[in-house]
Amino acid sequence: MSHVLASFNRAQRLSQLQQGADNTVWDMIVVGGGITGAGILLTASQAGLKVLLIEQQDFAWGASSKSSKMVHGGLRYLGSGQYNMTKDAVTEREKLLNELPGLVNPLQFLMGHYKYQFPGPLVFNSLLTIYDWIGGKRNHSYINHGIADFHAPGIEQNKLQGATQFADAVTDDARLVMRVLQEAQECGGTAINYLSAEHIILTADAVTGVNVADQVSGQKFNLQAKVVINATGPWTDKLRQQLHAKKAIRPLRGSHLIVPSWRLPLAYSVSYFHPEDKRPIFAFPWENSTVIGTTDLDHDSDLDQQPCISQNEVDYLLTGINKQFPQADITESDVISTYAGIRPVVSNDASNKKQLKKTKPSDEKREHSIWNEQGLISVAGGKLTTFRLIALDVLKVAQHYLPDMNLIDLQAAKLFQTIPDTPVDSILHPQQIQRLKSQYGKHYSHLINNAEHNELRPIGSTNTLLAELKWSLQHEMVVHLDDLLLRRTRIGLLLAAGGEQLFGQLQPLCQTALHWNEGQWQQELSRYQGIIQRYYSLPKHRQLLSTQDVSSANAVAN
């Protein structure tokens, strides 16, 4: 079990880092524990480097737990001529589907074709022919007007000519980050959460390390490295600007609504154009619920405050969904939760506000960029889907500082080791076992076999088992209750009021695993409820918080 991410290990790991700080020079320190940082930790560890990843909050706390969760080639990027990005993403989608079945799952898409709407079936099907050709298999077909309603019950019929069905994939983004981190640790990498990079350390004009702050104790110390990677997504410019670099990131917010699946039961991810601005948006089935997304807006607020959906975005998404599914009549009262993420989009005009206004957010390219400033290698942009390729590109740049690194076999190699089947309790459906295997890697059988029977039943309408909460508490560096309910599991998004029905059951589990006394449990609970209300609820619920509640929710959430 030595390589399991272990909660009791965080303190141990931190003290090892502190004690060894003066005498240890890491090959590489990766700043940022989203999918980009995790992917770099994994590939660098596979290349034989001694690597440390530090995350200022919780793993996947940024965009990587708040994406639209598609592992896709981005058909829309193909439409806007970003052929290379689409090609890379489709290839990576296939790789992830093969290596992580159960965590990355096929998802069928459907798009209705309406009279006078561009692109019509002909253009759309031509795009899909290229898309499928890149993926190496034909995976789209045309559905006649008469049976489109059978595939997407309640779909707008007025002017409907037919629909096209095509294939992509979907994941649990935060769990994907955890799986990548776990695999990285199996390969010798080290990761720690709640440790932020405060300052870049320069020696004779070259980066030689970072000054870090433990967000739990407040202690600060220096860490040394041959190369430092800045994988901080939307925060990229913050570290770069310490080296006087020009701003490059245009933070773009995307928000989502989650409704129970019975209110809008979908077998497909349904794509449609918003009636107001003709942007492509979608609704898709996820974890036994329906997610409605997404927006694309400049995010001007402080990045250190978690983003949240605005009333305009709620109205926009509701208008869109009710145009596409008029009979469903989805209203705010159907919404279980909301979430918003910040896309770390690279823009040539990021430092020129006037110019920026001329480019629509949705017209900004989504490809990744890499900068090397005095040995601080920064990377931003790209997609969840392409994390492996982004990591390989970063390593190529880092090779300048690490000439002994072995990159040769990484390009074609499998990213995840094959996990042997182990006999497990038969109470679970094979699909559940596959999900757990993909999500927890080789530890899946311990998770199942160490659980009581009643802990192997799904919680409420979710697929999550109580046994997973227990496992995460013991082995996945949970520091706060929100780590457990919003990222290790997605209970907080999927159940009403952040899963309050579970609190009674959770309290003894948390207190035992994390040694919280009654006071700490109460503190964690109110921190969590503040976060849910402020960042994962509808704006009108936020308004119910008194000013005092808001400032205390802010204080605990940051």
Ligand SMILES: Cc1cc2nc3c(=O)[nH]c(=O)nc-3n(C[C@H](O)[C@H](O)[C@H](O)COP(=O)(O)OP(=O)(O)OC[C@H]3O[C@@H](n4cnc5c(N)ncnc54)[C@H](O)[C@@H]3O)c2cc1C
């Ligand atoms: C609304 C939305 C929808 C999306 N949909 C999709 C999709 O469907 N499919 C897809 O492939 N991609 C999608 N993306 C893109 C994808 O989610 C992002 O490109 C990806 O998650 C970015 O990962 P990252 O690790 O670079 O950034 P993040 O996940 O934001 O991680 C950066 C991390 O760095 C940490 N950090 C910052 N500063 C410091 C510091 N000083 N010290 C230590 N740590 C620090 C932050 O806390 C954060 O956790 C979407 C993005 C958004 C926002």
